[in-house]
Amino acid sequence: MKIAIIDDTPLNLVLMEKLIGHHPGWTPVTFGVPGTGLQWCLAHEPDLIIVDYMMPGLDGLEFIRRVRAEHARDDVPILMVTASDERKVRYDALEAGANDFLIKPIDAHEFNPRVRNMLMLREAHLATRTRAETLAAEVRRATEEIHARERETVTRLARAAEFRDPETGAHIQRMAHYSALIARRLQLDADYADAILQAAPMHDVGKLGIPDYILLKAGRLTAEEMAIMRRHPVIGHDILKDSSSAIIQLGASIALSHHEKFDGSGYPNGLAGADIPIEGRIVAVADVFDALTSERPYKPAWSLERAVAWLEDGRGRHFDPVCVDALLSNWSEVLRIRDRFGAEV
Missing domain, CATH: 1.10.3210.10 (Hypothetical protein af1432)
Structure with a gap:
């Protein structure tokens, strides 16, 4: 599972990268420049995005809005990290498309369960997508079989008239x-x-x-x-x-x-x-x-x-x-x- 971490504070990046690196199967991808992180997230499909709220140029709210504007990214869970406990910030983040929050300073005992919960949500989304794709493929096959039978019927009717x-x-x-x-x-x-x-x-x-x-x-x-x-x-x-x-x-x-x-x-x-x-x-x-x-x-x-x-x-x-x-x-x-x-x- 690829986890994109976007934070302009190097110490926070190192801390979260180490916490994630302790779990087999979790791969952190870190960005200290929010614009670069946004480009990567739009070019790839991370399984989880962790983004800081207070960043220069592109703050966490705008980052989330731009990610969510891409339809293909609407089921990627997003954790927003903030030092603010103001309700308006949380309301705005939820409105923008955040799924959950982490309050600074980051607590390892809180960080790990929240990341794990978000990745479980992601796995559920991927499983649903796979089932939908499988069902769509089955429908396409069934439809093609129907069309093939129609073509056979048409051919046989035309041949009957030819005789x-x-x-x-x-x-x-x-x-x-x-x-x-x-x-x-x-x-x-x-x-x-x-x-x-x-x-x-x-x-x-x-x-x-x-x-x-x-x-x-x-x-x-x-x-x-x-x-x-x-x-x-x-x-x-x-x-x-x-x-x-x-x-x-x-x-x-x-x-x-x-x-x-x-x-x-x-x-x-x-x-x-x-x-x-x-x-x-x-x-x-x-x-x-x-x-x-x-x-x-x-x-x-x-x-x-x-x-x-x-x-x-x-x-x-x-x-x-x-x-x-x-x-x-x-x-x-x-x-x-x-x-x-x-x-x-």
């Missing part, structure tokens, strides 16, 4: 990363951008409820078949909406809103502009861009130039203009995502 849809795992990865890219370029919260990366793959989970003869049809859908296909956002929302997971709740919103159009001509609810949740507006751009530039059994992949022209033509009609601009304004990152997830997975 019934000609879209591929590479498409799911690309559109999710495009979505996160757009969120970041819109300067949305970093946690939100990470959440949309995890939630976007659930956008078409409602296709689990669409019959195969419609979902896998190579030709153009009839009006009746299109009406059934357009139910998949509501089906996906119903699958996901009651989850206690914030990520899956975000996935429910994406599933319901990613086919809405900025001009109100989309489905299922005909929402327009800012009435469409931002996550739906983001995923609409990311999903369509990757669908256009990906090969499907029913169409070849479009060139990047043709897909970009389609997005720009749809600004303000199909797509939120700021989401289109956010994707296209970081073209090098778009190409990096395409290269990274170019192979079907």
Whole structure:
């Protein structure tokens, strides 16, 4: 246990240093200049501070106030040594943050028990801190386990939809990363951008409820078949909406809103502009861009130039203009995502 002693009287320093040195495990660190002692106490973390009241330049009260101003030092016990028995001095010292007092001349029979009591208080504080840190670490581990299970659930839901849809795992990865890219370029919260990366793959989970003869049809859908296909956002929302997971709740919103159009001509609810949740507006751009530039059994992949022209033509009609601009304004990152997830997975 390190004990910082600050006193401008050399005789007092020698006396207290000797008293402390008699106890194994107690290490005195002495300072005759209060400013130097303050710098050391702020740069280190002593287990006990013993400071004189009457010192030139920086008295004991101001010394204590400056130590206590540092939040990391608010549980270090402080003994103030004073020749004064005036109550106001004691009141001021307690107000400043002193824990106990020693009256000069120092009595060894009083000094040792008070120091021992203060160090026992310090040990209790350290034990509490250790327990708190251990508990915080356990909470972090438990939280990460929950997040890992959420990610696994999301992945399995997305994979389940893939088995019934000609879209591929590479498409799911690309559109999710495009979505996160757009969120970041819109300067949305970093946690939100990470959440949309995890939630976007659930956008078409409602296709689990669409019959195969419609979902896998190579030709153009009839009006009746299109009406059934357009139910998949509501089906996906119903699958996901009651989850206690914030990520899956975000996935429910994406599933319901990613086919809405900025001009109100989309489905299922005909929402327009800012009435469409931002996550739906983001995923609409990311999903369509990757669908256009990906090969499907029913169409070849479009060139990047043709897909970009389609997005720009749809600004303000199909797509939120700021989401289109956010994707296209970081073209090098778009190409990096395409290269990274170019192979079907």
